Amino acid sequence: MGEVPAANQTAVAVKDDLRSVMRNFATGVCVVSTFSDRASPRRHNALTVNSLTSVSLDPPLVSLNIRRDSTFLDDLMESQVWAISILDAEAEDLARIFSRPEQDRRKALCTLPAEPGKETGALLLDSVAWMECRYRNHVVAGDHLLIIGEVVGLGVNDSRSPLIFLQGGFHRIGLDQV
Numbered sequence: 001m002g003e004v005p006a007a008n009q010t011a012v013a014v015k016d017d018l019r020s021v022m023r024n025f026a027t028g029v030c031v032v033s034t035f036s037d038r039a040s041p042r043r044h045n046a047l048t049v050n051s052l053t054s055v056s057l058d059p060p061l062v063s064l065n066i067r068r069d070s071t072f073l074d075d076l077m078e079s080q081v082w083a084i085s086i087l088d089a090e091a092e093d094l095a096r097i098f099s100r101p102e103q104d105r106r107k108a109l110c111t112l113p114a115e116p117g118k119e120t121g122a123l124l125l126d127s128v129a130w131m132e133c134r135y136r137n138h139v140v141a142g143d144h145l146l147i148i149g150e151v152v153g154l155g156v157n158d159s160r161s162p163l164i165f166l167q168g169g170f171h172r173i174g175l176d177q178v
């Protein structure tokens, strides 16, 4: 292999450094679901995501950042709706299942308890809190697509602690901790 040009070396170094920096930023973990009606019956799809961000309260908007080559994204852009289930501290297995290849994820959706959201029909899983969203806007951002959705349904299920993702692993915290 030839030498990597200097500009590329910088890009590679920043990419690695960015990973090292961002792994210290604790997030919650959610499963985002959508579906495709390209064939009948409807085919549901879902993905583990930690890029959920609150964008605006009036109107109520949230964003997700999804890899542009993800087949999940094709389904979401087609249906224009999605549901977000914020996982609880005991749901590490769900987070792992929905970060697997698409076929495994679809199979899991057939067996796990889930019900279609009233506003969108996208599946909601057992969660601490949930939202249903309708497509509002998107921004192409490098190898990801930043998707902004309007919140059209939401709820808090109970006071269980949420699952935390930090330094490449899943963690639990007590709700009384600061």
Ligand SMILES: Cc1cc2nc3c(=O)[nH]c(=O)nc-3n(C[C@H](O)[C@H](O)[C@H](O)COP(=O)(O)O)c2cc1C
Pocket: 029, 047, 048, 049, 050, 051, 052, 065, 066, 067, 069, 070, 071, 072, 095, 096, 098, 099, 100, 101, 102, 165
């Ligand atoms: C904790 C966690 C958070 C993740 N967050 C995102 C995310 O915000 N956006 C994203 O595109 N993929 C995210 N992923 C990766 C996806 O869950 C999934 O592995 C990958 O996109 C596979 O998609 P594909 O089958 O469409 O290739 C995350 C994975 C984990 C375990």
